Amino acid sequence: MRDTVLELTDLQVEYGRVRAVQGLTLQVRRGQIVALLGPNGAGKSSTLRAISGVAPVRAGSIRTGGQDITRASAHEIVKAGIAHVPEGREIFTALTVRENLELGATTRGTTDQLDYVHTLFPRLAERRSQKAGTLSGGEQQMLAVGRALMSKPGILLLDEPSMGLAPIVIRELLARMKEIASEGLSILLVEQNAAVSLPLADHVYVMATGRLRASGEPGEFEDAAVLAATYLG
Ligand SMILES: Nc1ncnc2c1ncn2[C@@H]1O[C@H](COP(=O)(O)OP(=O)(O)O)[C@@H](O)[C@H]1O
Ligand SMILES: [Mg+2]
Incomplete structure (x- = not known):
């Protein structure tokens, strides 16, 4: 089709x-x-x-x-x-937010993609130097999604x-998902x-x-x- x-x-x-x-x-x-x-x-x-x-x-x-x-x-x-955000997120808690995102970058990913992820999830930009293990559950899920988006899928x-x-965190996350789907x-x-x-x-x-x-x-x-x-x- x-x-x-x-x-x-x-x-x-x-x-x-x-x-x-x-x-x-x-x-x-x-x-x-x-x-x-x-x-x-x-x-x-x-x-x-x-x-x-x-x-x-x-x-x-x-x-x-x-x-x-x-x-x-x-x-x-x-x-x-195709990019996969696995069940349970599987982020690297001992690495920083930025390092986790860089691990998602492939030959498809570029620094433009990092800017895109930071725009989509400003929290990840604010916390870029923080260890991923110190993030809240919602922020960790944003990071897992952000890492997947680094390969420009x-x-x-x-x-x-x-x-x-929590419901409010879920709504926020899913609103972002709707936004990226509307971009294609x-x-x-x-x-x-x-x-x-x-x-x-x-x-x-x-x-x-x-x-x-x-x-x-x-x-x-x-x-x-x-x-x-x-x-x-
Ligand atoms: N690595 C594995 N080895 C053997 N069985 C597995 C493995 N992963 C999942 N299963 C089994 O496959 C079935 C489907 O599991 P899964 O795909 O994880 O379901 P869901 O994600 O819908 O909960 C279950 O019976 C599960 O026990
Ligand atoms: Mg499952």
């Missing part, structure tokens, strides 16, 4: 005998925020890790911009414009960014929290135990509470 920047077709991810993802098909278009919802153990993180080249793909395909990246290396996938994979954050960046947003992701999403996929259970426009799901009660357990 025109404008499709990420396309999973019948993706299957297996760790030995554990079948984490058992045939997932989804598309993300340019500038879209696509929510991938599901309870714990649904296979959401495995999906993102497979896209990033760090979880074993058993079958199916992953394409970006006409390029088949199903068997590409993690490095090649970053070069293809076209697609951002976000794994449960709201986890452990595509976001695949993994969440267990339907209330957080529904208002933001252009399209919603719901998975459980490795399979797709539902998909549609956010408006097709009555509301976040019903969606959560039906699918998210």
Whole structure:
């Protein structure tokens, strides 16, 4: 389809005998925020890790911009414009904010990109010399997103960014995500929290135990509470 920047077709991810993802098909278009919802153990993180080249793909395909990246290396996938903000953030607490951001820079990233991240998250500019471990949870999540943006991606994979954050901090973070999507960046947003992701999403996929259970426009799901009660357990 025109404008499709990420396309999973019948993706299957297996760790030995554990079948984490058992045939997932989804598309993300340019500038879209696509929510991938599901309870714990649904296979959401495995999906993102497979896209990033760090979880074993058993079958199916992953394409970006006409390029088949199903068997590409993690490095090649970053070069293809995909950046991953992992569950739990995984920032380097003993390094400064600035050093963490520099680690995200690749051949795609430039000092312009650092300026862009600082404009998006002024807090990271203010705290550039501070050790990342001294930041609040919300600031650490901003740093994890900022680090991913340093590679100048076209697609951002976000794994449960709201986890452990206060509602007001989540709203602030997601407002920034909406802003970058409106500039043309595509976001695949993994969440267990339907209330957080529904208002933001252009399209919603719901998975459980490795399979797709539902998909549609956010408006097709009555509301976040019903969606959560039906699918998210
Ligand atoms: N590295 C791994 N080795 C073996 N099993 C795994 C591994 N990572 C995840 N799993 C299993 O795969 C399934 C899906 O996990 P995951 O993708 O983390 O789900 P979610 O992110 O939706 O909570 C779970 O049953 C989990 O225990
Ligand atoms: Mg997960």
